[in-house]
Amino acid sequence: MSAPSLAPVSPPPAHHFGYKQELHRGVGTFASFAAGFSFVSILTTVFQLFGLGFALGGSTFFWAWPLVFAGQLLVALCFAELAARWPVSGVIFQWSSRLANTTTGWFVGWIMIIGQILTVAAAAIAVQAVLPSIWSGFQIVGGSGADPSLASPTGAQNAVLLGIILLVFTTAVNILGIRQMAISTSIGVSVEIIGVIVLVAILFFLPERGPSVIFHTEGWSGTGSYFSAFLASSLMAAYVMVGFDSAGELAEETHSPRKTTPKTILRALIISGIGGALLILAALMAAPSLTDGNLATGGLAWVLTERLGDVLGRLLLCCVAVAVFVCTLAVQTSGARMMYSMAREKALPFHKQLAKVSPRTGTPIITSIVVGLGAMIALAVNINQSAIFTALASLCIGMLYLAYLGVTLPLLFTRIKHLKTDHFPSGVDEDGVPQFSLGKFGIAINVVAVLYQIGMIVNLMWPRPEIYDLTGGTWWLQWSALLFTGICLLGGAAYFFLRRLHRTIELAHIPHTHVPAPVPA
Numbered sequence: 001m002s003a004p005s006l007a008p009v010s011p012p013p014a015h016h017f018g019y020k021q022e023l024h025r026g027v028g029t030f031a032s033f034a035a036g037f038s039f040v041s042i043l044t045t046v047f048q049l050f051g052l053g054f055a056l057g058g059s060t061f062f063w064a065w066p067l068v069f070a071g072q073l074l075v076a077l078c079f080a081e082l083a084a085r086w087p088v089s090g091v092i093f094q095w096s097s098r099l100a101n102t103t104t105g106w107f108v109g110w111i112m113i114i115g116q117i118l119t120v121a122a123a124a125i126a127v128q129a130v131l132p133s134i135w136s137g138f139q140i141v142g143g144s145g146a147d148p149s150l151a152s153p154t155g156a157q158n159a160v161l162l163g164i165i166l167l168v169f170t171t172a173v174n175i176l177g178i179r180q181m182a183i184s185t186s187i188g189v190s191v192e193i194i195g196v197i198v199l200v201a202i203l204f205f206l207p208e209r210g211p212s213v214i215f216h217t218e219g220w221s222g223t224g225s226y227f228s229a230f231l232a233s234s235l236m237a238a239y240v241m242v243g244f245d246s247a248g249e250l251a252e253e254t255h256s257p258r259k260t261t262p263k264t265i266l267r268a269l270i271i272s273g274i275g276g277a278l279l280i281l282a283a284l285m286a287a288p289s290l291t292d293g294n295l296a297t298g299g300l301a302w303v304l305t306e307r308l309g310d311v312l313g314r315l316l317l318c319c320v321a322v323a324v325f326v327c328t329l330a331v332q333t334s335g336a337r338m339m340y341s342m343a344r345e346k347a348l349p350f351h352k353q354l355a356k357v358s359p360r361t362g363t364p365i366i367t368s369i370v371v372g373l374g375a376m377i378a379l380a381v382n383i384n385q386s387a388i389f390t391a392l393a394s395l396c397i398g399m400l401y402l403a404y405l406g407v408t409l410p411l412l413f414t415r416i417k418h419l420k421t422d423h424f425p426s427g428v429d430e431d432g433v434p435q436f437s438l439g440k441f442g443i444a445i446n447v448v449a450v451l452y453q454i455g456m457i458v459n460l461m462w463p464r465p466e467i468y469d470l471t472g473g474t475w476w477l478q479w480s481a482l483l484f485t486g487i488c489l490l491g492g493a494a495y496f497f498l499r500r501l502h503r504t505i506e507l508a509h510i511p512h513t514h515v516p517a518p519v520p521a
Helices: 029-040 042-085 091-099 102-129 153-176 178-204 211-215 226-233 235-240 257-286 294-344 365-380 388-417 439-461 480-508
Strands: none
Touching: 029 178, 029 257, 029 294, 042 091, 042 102, 042 178, 042 211, 042 226, 042 235, 042 257, 042 294, 042 388, 042 439, 091 102, 091 294, 091 388, 102 153, 102 294, 102 365, 102 388, 102 480, 153 178, 153 294, 153 365, 178 257, 178 294, 211 257, 226 235, 235 257, 235 388, 235 439, 257 294, 294 365, 388 439, 388 480, 439 480
């Protein structure tokens, strides 16, 4: 990997970054936007966690949404700037390696891969929040009369079963090729956007109360400090507004990536932020009751079926089911590209196999399978864990935030280092137009983004029993986020340093007459 450079650059040839163009460029502007938007997928994620957010914070949990959106927008602005300069697959790993060093980049990429695999698993089990509400026959475990809520034993077990079935389908689509993936996500996102518009419009026309509902803690049944409850409820917004960087993951498969990717990263987050806020507000206004417990347990699916009737409510839930499929597909694609990017650098075990690209489909088939299998395993080992969704959601997003910090923090150091020369010089895109740049506002935006990320990482990983341990008495479940992250870092460090030691020993046995290869600048 070549050393970082802040010098202005012109549009590069395919081999500019030292990589042969193996991935097929089949992603246009809308498909690039769809990749980021479908990862965020407000229909999927808001439906998953609306009930939890409301149960933890009451109706004022709404305000966590604009706060998280503002923080993530600052992060997205930093990412958009980097996407114009280094449009390569595996962006979090690539950007961190170029801004800091290859060691930092490796650990950031390692955390990102694990976080993405867990996110695939968490996205897949969202089908449990939708399918049993469409037809009771989808509640396979315990029969149609069993409790389908994700926090119940039967609901959690059924979620694992449905999630694994969904992962089989998304893995198949990923194997078929980038064109099939792009078509699927584009159609799915179109359905999702239409569904959000229709749903918000209908709910706003069926209000039970006014918009002032968001200024009251109605529905919150907790005790003690509300601030702590509000922080816990922010898990919902934090879980939704990640993955906008997926547009960057497909940069090597995107036409004119320097021009396209920065715009689609920002567009995916902004549209998701506006649409999600309207959806949450409309649901709070239209819910039949805020105090009978149904909104906390049934979430948005309950609001739809109660307010719109079985036929229209289930029809809109079908749109949500499409969004869940596309969201899972997009997350899996993103994780596969991250793994491929690291394998191409010989940074992972079995890198020769993981770095292979099918000449027919132009996609890394093996990494798609590995990410899918990894998500299935993550689900299977938690089949008897009633806190499977809340724990997976908080853990995976905490790890993604940690990986994102591994980009924005080195970026801030780079900006400060070059403060006296140029803030962050900009080149031109494929049309000869100046690339996206934050200019003189870069440092201020970057500082606030880093502070926000640190605060959210602490918040997401905080050992809350209501998130990680619904049994209320298992200490290792309550501390599972910190324990799991620590184990992942220790395991990654062991592999990394053993690999480095092995390479050092190999070099030591090279005859002294051997002329070493030149080190890239």
